[in-house]
Amino acid sequence: MSLPPDFTLLQVTPELETGGAEQSTLDVARAVVRAGGRALVASRGGRMAARLAADGGELIPMPVHAKNPLVMAANAARLIDLIRRERVSLVHARSRAPAHPALWAARITGRPFLATYHGIYAARTPLKRWYNAVMTRGALVIANSDYTRDHVMAEHGLDPVRIVTIPRGVDLERFNPDHIKPDRIAALAASWGLGSGDTRTKILLPGRLTRIKGQLLIVEAARRLAASSRHDFVILFAGDDQGRTGYAAEVRRAIAAAGLDASVRIVGHCDDMPAAYRLCDLAILPTLVPESFGRAAVEPQVMGRPVIASAHGGVTETVVDGETGWLAPVGDAEAWAAAIARALDASPEVRAAMGAAGRLRSTRLYSVEAMTEATMAAYARVIEARAR
Incomplete structure (x- = not known):
């Protein structure tokens, strides 16, 4: 124009x-x-x-x-x-x-x-x-x-x-899976302490460390998964606390108290989010209050990754339940544990198909x-x- x-x-x-x-x-x-x-x-x-x-x-x-x-x-x-x-x-x-x-x-x-x-x-x-x-x-x-x-x-x-x-x-030039070379993913994985032989399903929660983003909810969901003898995942909180040091400390204490230091990690601010989405197998957006839009639900779909998101707010317009990801009840740790387990049990082929559907839809609309x-x-x- x-x-x-x-x-x-x-x-x-x-x-x-x-x-x-x-x-x-x-x-x-x-x-x-x-x-x-x-x-x-x-x-x-x-x-x-x-x-x-x-x-x-x-x-x-x-x-x-x-x-x-x-x-x-x-x-x-x-x-x-x-x-x-x-x-x-x-x-x-x-x-x-x-x-x-x-x-x-x-x-x-x-x-x-x-x-x-x-x-x-x-x-x-x-x-x-x-x-x-x-x-x-x-x-x-x-x-x-x-x-x-x-x-x-x-x-x-x-x-x-x-x-x-x-x-x-979303900048489709920056967020383009074809532009993410293996060395970028490997460098990011190394900086986050993930070995090249780590075969666990990698789950990314992108967003600043603040209570409304739901990190504590995910710690509790992960505790329930671990209690059921599931250890085939690692959850990564990518975002800084922007001065909310008290909440960040609370999240760290919850991780330690649940014995999840190896399964849930705070990795801090990330400057290379396209590589972060490709490093991980799926993204989660467990917000406790409605997102007006939720870019963090769209970016991973553009990168070909399925999303689990809280079923409220603008993300109900961007995530198609059962097609490009899953919608989970707001604030319900048991339901979130079940949703994550469902994603873990989905075959790589099923997750890839959902990611492809999400990329097709998101690049067209957003x-x-x-x-x-x-x-x-x-x-x-x-x-x-x-x-x-």
């Missing part, structure tokens, strides 16, 4: 460490640059900032993650100056805290504003509902799944005309190209409406 002449996009994202919203920020920035525009990202930065720069995007360091009202007011002033100085064409917010100053700045400078609802935000008080509703105050709301779209409409009474579903996309094309169409729609 062609962009208006001299198009400059400003995305406002709390940080660029890791996560679905952050990856989508980079994907859209790269697409805008390739289409001949400029892509600015106001953020406090993080480990993904180098990738933004490599793709031609520009990081504008700013404490937009802050929720302090005084800092937010200062951010609004900074954004007003930035929008005017860089002749920003459109402002796209990707989280609530930065959305407030971004909305103020867009209104004062007369620039169109839209936001992407990347998560399901709880609102137990009118004040919190007002705080969350900033994501709906622009010209358009982008929902990352139909599940998210339904939530936004029910929570905020939004006119269906003002919301569009654009699922997150490519980064489809996501960025739809996002730029949303930009064009907002800009044209403003011009009229």
Whole structure:
């Protein structure tokens, strides 16, 4: 899709460490640059900032993650100056805290504003509902799944005309099984302490170490499997604690108490997730709260691996039970142990067939190209409406 002449996009994202919203920020920035525009990202930065720069995007360091009202007011002033100085064409917010100053700045400078609802935000008080509703105050709301779209409409009474579903996309060039050479897999296996002769079924739980991701649930499921004399698996928790050292320590204690040190491992942050998915035989997503989309359920399918996921939220749209993976009851350790056992008992041929079905479906529905094309169409729609 062609962009208006001299198009400059400003995305406002709390940080660029890791996560679905952050990856989508980079994907859209790269697409805008390739289409001949400029892509600015106001953020406090993080480990993904180098990738933004490599793709031609520009990081504008700013404490937009802050929720302090005084800092937010200062951010609004900074954004007003930035929008005017860089002749920003459109402002796209990707989280609530930065959305407030971004909305103020867009209104004062007369620039169109839209936001992407990347998560399901709880609102137990009118004040919190007002705080969350900033994501709906622009010209358009982008929902990352139909599940998210339904939530936004029910929570905020939004006119269906003002919301569009654009699922997150996966970079099919980066996540391409044919590009993963054996030496990459071997190097990753060695760094995770897996020997070349380890024939156990390898199960990957990708995601940061936080209670809602369900690591403790999986430790208990693994304990039940071990109690039934099953030792033909190794479960790998790939993700860092992002400062949640107390929870990480709790998970380690649970692993040790269950005698699972050889079967369940915390391997930390992984920079080569395509190789991680190919190293493992299947992925799991045992979230305790609904994922609005769940990129971690789509990426392994793109890499040809079946998935076991909690049966709620956006993953019920991306995982086809019995065809590309399995859906398991939320928070039920016994049911999760049974689901893992079912996957372990499936023959390599059956798992390969499910992985192939998942790859075929996911590459058709969830490519980064489809996501960025739809996002730029949303930009064009907002800009044209403003011009009229």
